[in-house]
Amino acid sequence: MASQRPGAPPSPNTDICPVCKTMRYLNRDLEFLINPECYHPMCANCVARIFADGPAQCPYAGCQKTLRKKAFKAAYFGNLAVEREVDIRRRVHAVFNKEEPDFESLADYNAYLEQVEELTFNLVSGNPDQRSKAEAEMRDWEAKHKSEIEERRRQARESEAQRLAREREAKDAARRRRLDAAREDAEEKARDAREREEILDTLATGDASHARATMQKVALKKRGQHRLDAARSSLLDAASSNLSIRGLKKDKKREAVDEGPYDPFGGLDLALQRYTLGPLDGYRNDWVDAARSRSDIVVGGYSAEEYLSRAMFEAFSGMGVFIEDEKGDGELATREAAQAAAATSDTAQKMDVDVFA
Amino acid sequence: MATEDARYRLSSQYRLWSFSPAKLRDLREKTNALVRPHITARLAELKPTEPAPEFLTAEEETVLLRFFTTELIRAAIHCDLPTEIRATAAVFLKRFYVTNSLMTYPPMDLIKTCLFFGGKAEGYFAKLSKLAEKLSDTTEEKILAGEFLLCQGIRFAFDVRHPFRGLEGAILELRRQEDIDKPRIDAAHQQAREILKVSPLLTDAYFHYAPSQIMLAALSLADRGLAERIINSAFAPTRREEAGRNADATATEMMHPTSSEIKEKVTAAIEACRDMLATEPPERMETYWGKAESLKLIRPLLKKLRRCRDPDKADLVELQRARREWAANASKEKEAGQDRKKTNAGLALGEPIGPNEPKRRKVTGPSAADDVFGGALGQ
Incomplete structure (x- = not known):
């Protein structure tokens, strides 16, 4: 037994009951049973012998659990750690038996699942402290939600x-x-x-x-x-078979959230605020006048109006950008500056380039 | 949020290449400090008898960079390159030497690369051979050698926002006003253009201010009254704000400063930029740079630079060749290694010892070559 991993049951080749040391060689029908209290395997003969007169302590050295004969069963999984986890999950699921249609939103459902999983994890692989806490939590939940369950x-x-x-x-x-x-x-x-x-x-x-x-x-x-x-x-x-599709939800509690129309600019407001573009004919200089009248420019599709609106935009674009405030370590002047700084602060970190050094 | 500002904040110039003065100084000092031990080690390897040279400080590098920028502008004028290309090339050069030291890569070679690549970035495709012809002591190979290096150094941010078009916009706007004399506007326009062609490029204005702020600073240097008119028109209190003032002040108003507050801040920023531009007026190109007094300052620095240069990277053409060779060898070695595995499978004593591999050039590690943005500076 010493050579075996803890948690692994006695394998058919080296089968020795750890309690009475019977081998499969001596007893062809050797059957190992476990008790969900402590998951210590022992042979069916031992179980019958030790627990025939009612509850007794587990025969393993150092195990203080009191076991009953009724609770003994054959392990379904080869690995007893898996067996134990499945048992615990079954127990937890019997108490936490809500399902997705019981929740208003997917987020709620996911939060619930996370809570359950956390608890299960604590039960399965937490330290004794966490385990007892999780047990208490589960009892609590069961007491509170008895009728629902x-x-x-x-x-x-x-x-x-x-x-x-x-x-x-x-x-x-x-x-x-x-x-x-x-x-x-x-x-x-x-x-x-x-x-x-x-x-x-x-x-x-x-x-x-x-x-x-x-x-x-x-x-x-x-x-x-x-x-x-x-x-x-x-x-x-069609009339006689009451048609139903399995998995189809009967009532729909979730409602579609109205997110408004799709915005291709990601919330960027394109309305100009710094200036109002006057009638484009009012803007004149030598170059624009030439561009408007000379057919060799106009024919190619060049639009003087495009140039004008772009020039005007650039004249007023970025006037309210204060790089010293936004890119320095000082306090940020406005909220938008803070957002912009947050969005760009990480780019400056990778500035260092020295390709060949 | 004013949409004009929000749209500027999306530009790579704002995202990657705008720093507060303190941050820029930090970056330059960090670059300078990181380069020193590396060059010391290399020089000690090559010339063990000589003592370590005296390095340029970050401030000295900044002065020298200013000198090289004037050289770039001169070269651009010599090659008849348009204003925008000249400005883009100068900005590329300045950006490149924020995270690279003058002592690492030779600035005179990169000036040529910047001019050529600046043309590409602005959509003006100058012929490489013509450019090489016009500049003395230049081959096509030499111009191209630093091209990818430059791209990495400027973080592939090819879009430089210039104040020139904005100036045209502002002048057009002013021309629409009936009560301003046309000659006054023309004079201011001319002067502001001259300032923009030189002053922001020699100073760090492109790092610290948005193009429209630079433009207004230049305009204000030319004619303060006209610049103020533009600012006033941009920050006239809107109708909504007027209405808001009558109603009770809400929490949103606390977050959004009123237009008069912003206007004050903008005016302050433009004043600061104006002071910065005033340190390098366009006249200085003729009266100072290239004249005796600047040479007196620059010459010893150049001498110093010659002594403390990185010996591996002085020749970009050679560097490029070595790098390509290394890459080719690396791929060949990979193939050869697979072959060798096959043929040596039967050998009892494993691989035979081959001739000594030539000593590889220093740290051209695959990690540095693979990362498109280059390795970290501290390697």
Whole structure:
């Protein structure tokens, strides 16, 4: 046993019960059991022997847990650490059994999940202090939300029952459909045979024109009848099977948040504040006048107005940017300056370049 | 938030290349300090007998850089490059030497690269051969050698916001006003243009002020009254604010200073910029730079620079070649290493010892080469 990792159960090859030292060689039906109190494996014989007279202390040296025979079980997982975690998760899930539709928003649900996971983690791999705290928290929650938990458990059971019923019903319906189809097939075959016989009869007894009319009538009737049948059966199907899709939410609590229209400029206000652009004809200098009148410039698509608005913009752009305040360590003058500084402060850190040194 | 300012804040000039004076001084001092031990070590390796040279201080570097900027402007005028290219090239040079030391990379070579690359950045494609012809002691190779280095040094921020177009806008706006004499505007326009062509490039105005502030400072140097008119028109109290003043003061008003407060701040910033520009008026290009008194100051610095230069990086062409070779070798070695693994699989004693590999040039490590922004300065 000393060579084995803690947490790993006795493997089939080196199976020795750590309590009575029985080997698989001596006992072919050696079966190891654990108790969720302490997860110490021992063979079924030992369990029967030690705990036959009621609760007793775990036979492992140093283990103070009191165990009952009833709680012993065979481990499902090879690794007992996994076994223990799964047990704990099962226990936690029985108490924290809320589901996504119970929450108003995804964020709430995620917060809840995080809380549960935190607690589970503390139970699984926390130190004794954390573990006892988590236990207390869980008891607390259970006491506070007793009715809710019960209600949800009942619902889960019901929905499970419903699901089973629905599945059974679906299976039945499928079987019925198959039978119907088979019967229809047989009927159609019989009808076909009957008709052919009829036609042959008329051909044998009466004249040819009468026979053609009969054939046409039969064909028309057949086609129409079929269509009608198909429509009726599909309608019946739709009405009879109460259509439901698994996983589809019944009620929608979450509402779409109105974020306003899409803004391609990311909230940048493009309305000018420093100046108002006057009528563009009012702006004149030699160059602009030339650009307006000379056809060799205008033909290429050059617009003097573009130039004017750009020149005016540049004249007033950045007037209120105070680099000494925004880029220095001093206090920031305005809130926008603070935002801008926060957005750009990290770029200055990587300024150092010396490629070849 | 005034949209005009918000849009300027999106520019790379604001995001990457605007510093407070203290921060800029810090950066330059840090660059200077980091370069020294490296060069000392290299020089000690090459010439063990000589004592370590005396290094330039950060202030001396700044003075020298100013001298080299005048050289750049002179070269640009000599090559008939338009104003904007001249300014862009000068700004590139200044930006490059914020995080690189004059002692590391030779400034005279980078001036040429800046002129050529400044043209590219402004969409004016000067012919490389023509430029090389016009400048003395220059080959095409020499101009191109520093190009990528320059791009890294300026953090690939090719868009330089100049005050020139803004000045045109301001003059157009002034021309619309009926009550100002046209000759007065023309004179101011002319003078402000002359100032903008030189003064902001020689000083650190591009690092500390927005282009419109530089423009207004230049205009105010030319004609203070006209600049004030522009400022007044920009910060006239809006109708909304008038209404807000009558109503009770709200919390939002506390966050947004009123236009008169901003106007005061803008005026102060423009005054500061004006003082800065006034230290290097355009006349100084003729009367000071290149004349005896400046040479008296500059010559000893140049001499000093020659002694304490980084020996590995004095020749950019050679550096470029070495770097390419190294990169080619590295990829070849990788392939060869795979081959060797295959062929040596059967050898009992492992790899045979090959001829001594030539000593690799110092620290051209892949980490420095891979990072497009270059390695950290402290390597």
